[in-house]
Amino acid sequence: MNPLMSLLAQALYGVFWLLGFVTGKVPFKIKRAFATVLAWVWFHGLKFRRHVMLLNVTLVFQRRAEESGAAFRRRSEDLVFKNMRHTLLMVFEIFERFSWSDRTVARRVDWHGYEHLKKLLDSRKGFFFLSSHLGNYELITRVGCAIGIPLTVITRFLRNPIFDEVWVRSRRRYGLELLPESGSGLAVLRTVQRGRALGFIADQHTGEPHGLKAEFLGLEAWCPKALALMADRLRAPVLPVFLIRDPETGRFHMHLEDVLRFPDLEEGSPRAAALRSGSGALNEAGIRYHIEVTNKVQEKWIRKYPEQYLWLHKRFKNLIDYNVESLPWDS
Numbered sequence: 001m002n003p004l005m006s007l008l009a010q011a012l013y014g015v016f017w018l019l020g021f022v023t024g025k026v027p028f029k030i031k032r033a034f035a036t037v038l039a040w041v042w043f044h045g046l047k048f049r050r051h052v053m054l055l056n057v058t059l060v061f062q063r064r065a066e067e068s069g070a071a072f073r074r075r076s077e078d079l080v081f082k083n084m085r086h087t088l089l090m091v092f093e094i095f096e097r098f099s100w101s102d103r104t105v106a107r108r109v110d111w112h113g114y115e116h117l118k119k120l121l122d123s124r125k126g127f128f129f130l131s132s133h134l135g136n137y138e139l140i141t142r143v144g145c146a147i148g149i150p151l152t153v154i155t156r157f158l159r160n161p162i163f164d165e166v167w168v169r170s171r172r173r174y175g176l177e178l179l180p181e182s183g184s185g186l187a188v189l190r191t192v193q194r195g196r197a198l199g200f201i202a203d204q205h206t207g208e209p210h211g212l213k214a215e216f217l218g219l220e221a222w223c224p225k226a227l228a229l230m231a232d233r234l235r236a237p238v239l240p241v242f243l244i245r246d247p248e249t250g251r252f253h254m255h256l257e258d259v260l261r262f263p264d265l266e267e268g269s270p271r272a273a274a275l276r277s278g279s280g281a282l283n284e285a286g287i288r289y290h291i292e293v294t295n296k297v298q299e300k301w302i303r304k305y306p307e308q309y310l311w312l313h314k315r316f317k318n319l320i321d322y323n324v325e326s327l328p329w330d331s
Contacts, residue, residue: 001161009165013098016166020095024104028250031092032085039084043077052322053080053311059320060217061306063328073329082307089245090136097142098170105146109243113256120237120259121149126192127237128227130260132203132298133310135244136252141199143243143254145175152177152191153199154184192236200227202291203298205315212284213318214291217299222318228290232265232282240297244305255301262293 001009023031043050057079063072120127129144129151131137144151155171155178158164168178177196179187191198203216206224214223231238240257264271265286275286282290302309314322 001165005162006165009162009169012162013166013169016095016170017098020098020100023092024096024099031089032247032250035085035088035092038088039081042084042088043081049312050080051327052314053083054327055320055322055325056311056313056315057083057306058328059219059316069329079306080311083309083311086245086308087310087312089250090138093136094138097139100142100174102146102174105143109143109252109254111254111256113258116239116256116258117149120197120239124195125236126195126234127197127239127259128192128231129197129199130227130238130240130294130297131199131201131242132302133201133313134203134242134298134302134305135308137201137243139252140241140243140254141171141176142174143252144197144199144241150177150196151175151199152179152196154179154181154188156181188230189234192230192234197239198230202227202294203302203310203315204313205317207318212287212291214288214295216295216315217302219316219319221316223291223295225287225291227294228282228287232286232290238294240294240301242301244301244308247307257297260293260297262290264289 042048054076057076058072061076061079063069067075129140131140141151141153153176157180158167171178177191179191188198202224204224205211205222207222210225211222212225213220215221216223227238230236237259239259242255244253244255245251246253263269265275265282266272275282275289277283
């Protein structure tokens with residue numbers, strides 16, 4: 001990056017830091033009220049990806065037997081409206097992250113299930129964090145690094161070099177290690193072997209050759225294979241983690257579950273041989289089994305907090321054409 005662009009990036013970083021610092025001082029109820037107004041404009045005026053969000057919601061949370069068509073529509077639209085408000089609040093919080101300190105994390109985040117994490121940290125062995133685009137997934141790394149987790153994530157760098165510099169600096173400043181999305185397979189393996197924790201969000205559409213069809217939220221969807229292949233090859237634990245916002249107070253709750261178990265892959269299981277190739281690596285059936293175990297824990301949390309999930313994503317593009325598919329009440 002040339003000196004002028006570097007200077008512009010520093011200036012922009014300063015603007016974002018100041019914006020986040022000021023936003024962080026605003027009481028949550030005021031921010032929520034402002035986000036509600038913006039969500040109304042988004043839902044009724046801009047309508048950006050509203051159709052996609054409604055299609056996703058109606059696919060996953062289908063009409064109940066006793067529910068009228070009008071009630072189904074109200075329920076679906078209410079969920080999407082709340083999801084828009086959540087997304088806007090998340091944007092505010094991403095800016096706030098620029099000025100967050102470890103003390104801010106301690107003041108604003110409650111931990112649940114920390115004992116599961118402590119076992120892994122005490123072992124000094126590498127492991128995988130499993131999460132979804134649920135709650136404020138952009139703050140998970142900030143929260144994790146604040147308590148001393150040696151954390152690494154795979155990231156997609158931005159095309160604009162100025163914004164990329166700002167984004168990367170905002171994450172590296174608190175000790176987060178970044179790996180590029182492409183060409184980092186060997187680096188990922190070495191990262192875990194060095195005893196670091198690798199964050200992995202495993203809920204987006206991933207087609208061939210990097211994905212496999214498996215059940216997700218009750219539907220057949222393309223899912224990434226990477227976590228299954230890496231975790232099994234390294235025999236590394238997979239720890240589910242989700243950062244959920246309290247909708248009334250704005251306080252965050254970091255939920256950590258126990259390490260996932262894959263009983264059918266364990267030695268002595270009657271199915272183990274059918275899930276592995278001759279070399280001992282997972283075959284297609286084994287990868288699908290691993291994916292479906294990880295999907296189930298994600299589904300549980302998404303169904304519990306559906307208003308905080310990323311319904312903007314065209315998750316089920318293998319099932320429907322989002323450009324032509326009509327909503328149930330339009331047919």
